Amino acid sequence: MSASQGPSFGVLGQVSPSLQFVIETCRYLGLPETASGTADIILTDERPAGGVRQLMPWLVWKGLTVHRQGSLLSVAYGDWQVVLDVFRRRIIPIQVPLVADARASYEVFSYLRLVLLFLLRRLGWFELHGGACVQSGKGYVFTGPPGSGKTSAVLGLIDAGWDYVSDDALLVRQAPQPGAPAAVRLRAGRILFSVTGATLDRFPALQPHAERRWQRAGKWVVNPAMLWPQRQVLSVQPAFLFFCQLREAEETRVLPLAATDALSQLMVNSPWLALDRETAAAHLATYRKLAESCYSFTLLAGRDVWHEPSRLAAYLTATDLVRLHCNYA
DSSP states (O other), rough: BBTTTOOOEEESOOOHHHHHHHHHHHHHHTBBBBOTTTEEEEEOOOOOOHHHHHHSSSEEEEEEEEETTTTTTEETTTEEEEEEEEETTTHHHHHHEOOOOOOOOOOHHHHHHHHHHHHHHTTTTTEEOOOEEEETTEEEEEOOOSSSHHHHHHHHHTTTTEEEEEEEEEEEEEETTEEEEEEEEESSSSSSSSEEEHHHHHGGGGGGGGEETTTTEEEEOOOHHHHSSSBBBBBEOEEEEEEEEEEEESOOOOEEHHHHHHHHHHHHHHHHHHHOOHHHHHHHHHHHHHHSEEEEEEEEEEEHHHHGGHHHHHOOOOHHHHHHHHHHO
């Protein structure tokens, strides 16, 4: 697995309509496609011999049911079913609804995305609900609940000339380094930006490129490569970690945060730490490494950056942030 490119996928055998939906989801997550013999994840219609016996559920969460038999995991949602062969790193669609266009079905995409993330965690990649930008080779991560300003922060910094990784979907892992401790690396968790109507109003340059792909989701998708070619960074080592909030005040504030507090906030935003017990220890260790290796802050976005998003860059110069955090410590 390449630390820069992230996990790859390959297709084995003929492509059925159900398998095509899984392929489209892999592409949307930004996973590079390669030959099945060298891929980290293999997509195939070749069903496991004997199938998966429906024993007592191993995990039940929000309508998702996982049965387990050895290295085989059956992930079901209603009548839909996909089998994961963890040992062989295979994803096998058993029953996926045949809608006219996989890209137009938010429910199908959400289900298949969960399946893929289930396997990615077992390959050492963990989801982080956050966006990231890059300035002078340093990674800046912005996380927080929906509506906290993550996408606006990323778009504002892009307007200021920064490069980008993703607007609010990341994958993070600990990457081995020869002769040195493992370092945290992150990459985009999807290739498109997902924005609300209010965000389109604030950033009108996005409007000609916005596509209402999923009606039920209430969001538009934008391909950032159409707007900012050559500005995407595939993988970066994060240096600064921000927990975003909106502030009812004129001026934006940046407040230092201890690593222990940063880890606590990262844990709150990830239900899989509690639900997926097999990967919980590695997941927590990766989040701890992220919190310990970054300068962490609470970012209270005021009306100044709301009216002029690119002004955020003035608050985030690396030397000022390091000095601010050192004075706090």
